[in-house]
Amino acid sequence: MNITKVLLTETISSLGHVGEVVDVANGYARNYLFPGGLAVTPTEHNIARYAKAKLAHKVEIEQREAKAIRLRNALRGCDFIFARKAHDNNQLYGSVRAEEIVSKIEEELGEHIEASRVLLERPIETLGPHMVLISLYKDISVELRIRVDREEIRED
Secondary structure, X not given: OOEEEEEEOOOEOOOEOOOOEEEEEHXXXXXXXXXXXXXXXXXXXXXXXXXXXXXXXXXHHHHHHHHHHHHHHHHOOOEEEEEEOEOOOOEEEEEEOHHHHHHHHHHHHOOOOOHHHEEOOOOEEEOEEEEEEXXXXXXXXXXXXXXXXXXXXXXX
């Protein structure tokens, strides 16, 4: 297998970031990367041309990481309380889902997190305390304390 050096013009998760020079198989470069505009030959001119994009990508990554760290620090020690109707055996009539957890975070902290970042094996279906892991960015995560209380029944 012959190897070719290419300069990535876009970030490809399995390969590298924009502006990086990487080694790939000749056929991969010739049949996929070059025709798709995902890579170019790493000439001095092309390297200089994509240096700005590489720097911008690096700055964006650093900003995402800094934001994730700030959010992790803000979420540490927070308790999020949900009120639900429940059976006598503490089983909820409904459940607390990832979408509701991120809505509560956005409501209380003003920060948006995708629901897919909330790592729940299944929705919360019982009263009481629960720990929920949220993956904020790459290896930055935080454990949230969720408490589900019995909803008070109001008699009018």
